[in-house]
Amino acid sequence: MCGIVGAVAQRDVSPILLEGLKRLEYRGYDSAGLAILNENKKLQRIRVQGKVNELRREHQASPLKGGTGIAHTRWATHGKPNLINAHPHICRDQVALVHNGIIENHEELRAKQTAAGFQFSSETDTEVAVNAVYEALQTSPDLLKAVFATIKQLEGAYALGVINTEEPERLVAARKGSPLVIGIGIGEYFIASDVFALLPVTQKFIFLEDGDVADIKRDKLVIYDANQEIVERPINVSELNADAADKAGYRHYMMKEIFSQPNAIAESLENRIDDGKVVASEFGQNAESIFKQVKAVKIIACGTSYHAGLIAATWLEEIAQIPCHVEIASEYLYRKSVVAEDTLFVFISQSGETADTLAALQLSKEKKSLSTLAICNVAESSLTREADLVYLTHAGPEIGVASTKAFTTQLVGLFLLVVSIARHNGLSLEEENVFVKELESLPGRVNQILQYKDEIETMAKDFSDKHHALFLGRGVFLPVAMEGALKLKEISYIHAEAYAAGELKHGPLALVDDDMPVVAVAPNNNLLDKLKSNLREVQARGGKLYLFADKSSQVESSEGVYVIKINGVYDFMAPILYTIPLQLLAYYVAVIKGADIDQPRNLAKCVTVE
Ligand code: M6R
Numbered sequence: 001m002c003g004i005v006g007a008v009a010q011r012d013v014s015p016i017l018l019e020g021l022k023r024l025e026y027r028g029y030d031s032a033g034l035a036i037l038n039e040n041k042k043l044q045r046i047r048v049q050g051k052v053n054e055l056r057r058e059h060q061a062s063p064l065k066g067g068t069g070i071a072h073t074r075w076a077t078h079g080k081p082n083l084i085n086a087h088p089h090i091c092r093d094q095v096a097l098v099h100n101g102i103i104e105n106h107e108e109l110r111a112k113q114t115a116a117g118f119q120f121s122s123e124t125d126t127e128v129a130v131n132a133v134y135e136a137l138q139t140s141p142d143l144l145k146a147v148f149a150t151i152k153q154l155e156g157a158y159a160l161g162v163i164n165t166e167e168p169e170r171l172v173a174a175r176k177g178s179p180l181v182i183g184i185g186i187g188e189y190f191i192a193s194d195v196f197a198l199l200p201v202t203q204k205f206i207f208l209e210d211g212d213v214a215d216i217k218r219d220k221l222v223i224y225d226a227n228q229e230i231v232e233r234p235i236n237v238s239e240l241n242a243d244a245a246d247k248a249g250y251r252h253y254m255m256k257e258i259f260s261q262p263n264a265i266a267e268s269l270e271n272r273i274d275d276g277k278v279v280a281s282e283f284g285q286n287a288e289s290i291f292k293q294v295k296a297v298k299i300i301a302c303g304t305s306y307h308a309g310l311i312a313a314t315w316l317e318e319i320a321q322i323p324c325h326v327e328i329a330s331e332y333l334y335r336k337s338v339v340a341e342d343t344l345f346v347f348i349s350q351s352g353e354t355a356d357t358l359a360a361l362q363l364s365k366e367k368k369s370l371s372t373l374a375i376c377n378v379a380e381s382s383l384t385r386e387a388d389l390v391y392l393t394h395a396g397p398e399i400g401v402a403s404t405k406a407f408t409t410q411l412v413g414l415f416l417l418v419v420s421i422a423r424h425n426g427l428s429l430e431e432e433n434v435f436v437k438e439l440e441s442l443p444g445r446v447n448q449i450l451q452y453k454d455e456i457e458t459m460a461k462d463f464s465d466k467h468h469a470l471f472l473g474r475g476v477f478l479p480v481a482m483e484g485a486l487k488l489k490e491i492s493y494i495h496a497e498a499y500a501a502g503e504l505k506h507g508p509l510a511l512v513d514d515d516m517p518v519v520a521v522a523p524n525n526n527l528l529d530k531l532k533s534n535l536r537e538v539q540a541r542g543g544k545l546y547l548f549a550d551k552s553s554q555v556e557s558s559e560g561v562y563v564i565k566i567n568g569v570y571d572f573m574a575p576i577l578y579t580i581p582l583q584l585l586a587y588y589v590a591v592i593k594g595a596d597i598d599q600p601r602n603l604a605k606c607v608t609v610e
Contacts (some may be wrong), residue, residue, distance in 0.1 A: 001604040002087075002100035003027050003073040004180065006161040008171045008218050009188035014064050016190065017071035020197035026253065026399040027193065028604030029073035030081030034059075035088040035096040036069035037168045043096050047086040067218070068168055070161040072098040075604050078106065079123030080427065087116045089127050091118075091134035094165050095146075100193060101157035101178040102609045109153060129154060133162055142605050144215045147172045148228060151213070157355065157609065161191050171216045175208040177558040178608045179353050179382060182206040182214055182221065184235065189216045194378075194606075196397060199242040206233045207380045236380060252515075252597045254400035254491070257511040258583050259450060262443040264395045264405040265576075268412045269439060276433040280420040283373060284389035290371045292424045295342035298369075300332050300360045302607070304403040304486060305348040305410060308375075310479035311575045312346075312414035317570070320422035329356035330610070333363060345372045346417070350398055350406035351606040352381020359610065361386050375413045377406050381573075391417070400598045401605045403492050404583050407483065408446070411576050415439060438573050448567055449580045455564050456581055458548060460588030462562070463494065463517060470496040470508060471582075472520040472534065474527040480575050484519060486583030491590040491600050501534035511544035519585070521578045522549040522572045533559075550580045 003024030007013035017034050032055045033047030044064045048054045052073065061580065072087035079085040086357045088096040101110070106125035109132065114120070118131045124362065132153055136146035143164045151158070157177030164170065173191045183190035183198035183205055190200045191214070195205050211226025212233070226229045250256035272282045275332045297316055299309035306328055313324040325339070329347075333356060345364040349357045352374065360384060364372055373565060374387035377395050384390045393409040419435050426543045463469065469488060473481030475594050485496035499508050503521065512518065518538045518595055522531055535545055539560060549555045550570060566581065590597050 001027050001075045001606050001608045003029065003190060003193045003197065004070070004098050004100055004159055004161050006070040006098070006171050006173065006191040007188065008068050008169060008216055009185065011188075012065045012068055013067060013069045014059065016201055017069050018052065018056055018059060019200055020192055021055065021071050021073055022093050023199070024073055024193055025052055026401065026605050027073065027075070028401055028599055029075045029085065031074045031086035032072065032425045032500050033086045033088055034069060034071035035090065035163070036063070036066040037066040037163055037165060038064065038066040040158055041165050041168045042091060043093055043165055045090060045096065046378070047083055049081065049083045049086065054396065064339065068163055068171060070098045070163055070171070071094060076124040077609055080413070085122045085124050087126065089124065089130045090121045090123060091130045095130055095134045095137065095162060097126065097130040097133060097162045099129055100159040100608060103128060103154050103158065104153070104156035129158070129160065137164065139182040141166060143167050143170055143172050144213070147174055149215060158362070159193065166534060170207060171219055172406040173208070173214045173216060175212050176209050176210055177355070179571070182208065182216070184221070187219055189218070189221055191216070193239060193551045195238050195240065195300065199238070199240060203238045205236050205238055207236065209233065209385070210382070233570040237321060240487055252400065254402050254404060254587055254597050257398055257400050257404045258580070258587065260396070261405045261408050261580065262447040262450070265410050265446060266443040267394045267396070268409040270394070272416055273436050275315070276436050277429070277457060278416045278419045278432065278436065283391045283417065283420065284471060287389050287420070290344065291369055291421045293342050294322060294344045294421050296340040297322055297344050297346060297421075298339070298362070299324065299326045299346045299348065300329050300357060301348035302354050302356055304407045304483060305350060305357070307479045307483040307486070308407055308410040308414060309346070309348050310474055310482070311411060312418065315415060315418045315572060316421070319418050319427065320424060320425050322421060329354070329360040339367045339369055342370045344370050346375060347372065347383055347387060348375045348410055348414075349383050350377045350403055350410070352376040352378040352383035353606050353608050355608050355610045358382050373417070375410055377409070392415070399605070401488055401600055408576050408579060412439065412442070415572065435572065438571050442573055442576060445567075445573065445577055446580055449577055452566060452581060453584055458585040459562055459564065460585055460592055462544070462546070463492070463585075464592040466494055466515065466517055468511070468516055469494055469496040470511065470516060470518045471496060472504065472518060472531070473498065474501045474531050475525070476575050477521050477523065477578060480521055480578050481519070483579055484586070487583055487586035488589060490603060491586055491597050492593050492595055493601070501531050504534050504537055509537060509541065512538055512541045514542045514544060516543055517546055518543050519546045519582070520548075521582070522547050522555055523552050523574050523578060524550040524553045525570045525574070548578060
């Protein structure tokens with residue numbers, strides 16, 4: 001989604017803004033731009049339809065210099081991804097503004113402003129905001145007051161950065177529903193959509209809260225809350241260093257992130273296991289007493305995080321015997337649902353900024369529930385601030401749009417949750433010890449599976465000319481198959497769907513021919529024989545099978561059947577283990593197809609609009 005960077009400093013801020021935009025690229029975008037106030041108090045702007053590197057080139061050709069500036073990467077929502085719609089937007093050469101979010105009442109405001117004589121140069125919802133600031137400045141020439149007057153008119157979500165030629169050393173930022181952080185330098189301040197953008201210039205950050213407006217000058221920062229009262233917000237010192245977001249020698253962030261999973265899982269488990277037991281207080285101080293009372297669990301998430309929820313539901317019902325219902329956040333929001341007594345709501349999100357998941361958390365607070373828990377990878381995110389209990393996955397920054405290590409570490413956290421709840425519902429200490437051992441074995445086992453990369457790369461060649469693929473799984477492996485299909489479609493653009501293998505003959509079998517690869521995970525569990533029958537149905541129709549199976553599964557490669565046998569002894573960790581080859585398969589297919597792996601077309605890392 002859109003990314004914002006801004007700065008007020010004594011030095012030229014354009015390199016800081018350009019570097020910041022580069023570091024926000026992972027969020028997904030289609031155009032970029034920056035506006036700088038130069039020493040003559042004039043606004044200068046460069047915008048491109050395309051990548052930050054093109055913006056850099058244009059900037060090199062005709063550099064902009066100045067101590068105050070704002071910059072933006074745009075992910076189109078209202079209006080095409082073209083030059084005229086790129087930010088910053090400027091009103092009458094006086095006010096420049098960048099915006100992340102959606103202004104829902106933009107049509108109404110546009111009509112009013114058109115009647116008042118404003119002309120629009122873009123199709124965006126954002127332009128009404130810059131016009132509104134300009135209009136307010138005509139009555140009171142104070143940028144802060146003008147921003148207050150503007151946000152009163154705006155409905156929807158926004159993070160804003162605004163500068164004004166009449167107050168050249170001032171930047172006003174506002175946040176409602178879309179993330180925004182302030183970076184604190186020495187005699188300089190910055191704003192950005194996330195901390196990564198600013199790590200080369202500072203480690204100190206203030207996370208604005210919803211409704212906050214920040215009045216930023218070189219040597220002074222004042223923050224106002226939603227009631228326009230001055231507030232103090234805590235300063236956080238980030239432990240991330242500027243290199244946390246580099247590729248460490250890998251060709252793509254996604255590859256780096258796939259291969260960092262043994263380490264990420266180990267980090268995720270650190271301090272969470274003690275003496276063979278799960279440390280429930282890692283979910284929050286009063287987590288233990290809440291877990292004692294849980295009678296039902298509702299998990300809400302989107303995309304890959306939703307798949308993690310589906311796997312956790314199987315674990316929860318089997319291990320803890322607690323009913324669990326999993327919902328897609330955007331669906332949950334718009335249906336009438338019933339909350340069972342003593343329900344624990346669990347929200348899963350890598351970013352903690354996904355608009356639908358956040359809205360679902362808000363909605364859950366209106367219902368009578370036992371408590372809310374966020375499972376999240378970003379410590380100071382909106383989700384972690386809003387939930388009663390918080391579990392941080394500690395996967396480290398995930399930059400590739402396709403979620404990999406965030407997913408496997410979410411599963412680790414969810415398994416810890418299941419054990420913590422099950423303990424109050426009949427799970428014995430001996431059983432818990434066994435589960436803890438399984439968890440502790442994970443980093444090494446994931447590492448072993450990564451060693452199959454060459455075989456998987458060879459398998460991937462068969463997919464490069466395909467347009468469709470089916471993924472099959474049964475039981476807890478259905479969401480694994482769903483995750484495999486999502487990975488393949490989002491980075492290779494091959495249409496891929498997952499089905500419960502038993503459903504095949506109820507429809508999808510009609511699609512099977514020699515042009516439709518069928519991928520299945522075949523662990524040696526109680527469903528293996530059933531799965532094998534399903535696979536024979538595919539073979540009989542000339543379908544080509546690509547199987548990931550346990551060494552003990554007794555499925556062999558043959559004409560039309562390509563088997564990679566992994567050392568994936570079946571236990572509760574198997575869904576995590578079997579996800580790894582599917583991530584690698586998607587990755588290698590996308591590499592062969594020459595796709596933009598880390599920033600797939602039309603997608604964003606952080607989906608901050610509904
Ligand atoms: O940050 P979140 O986990 O809330 O994001 C949810 C989805 O947008 C995300 O998982 C998406 O599906 C990924 N691109 C999948 O790889």
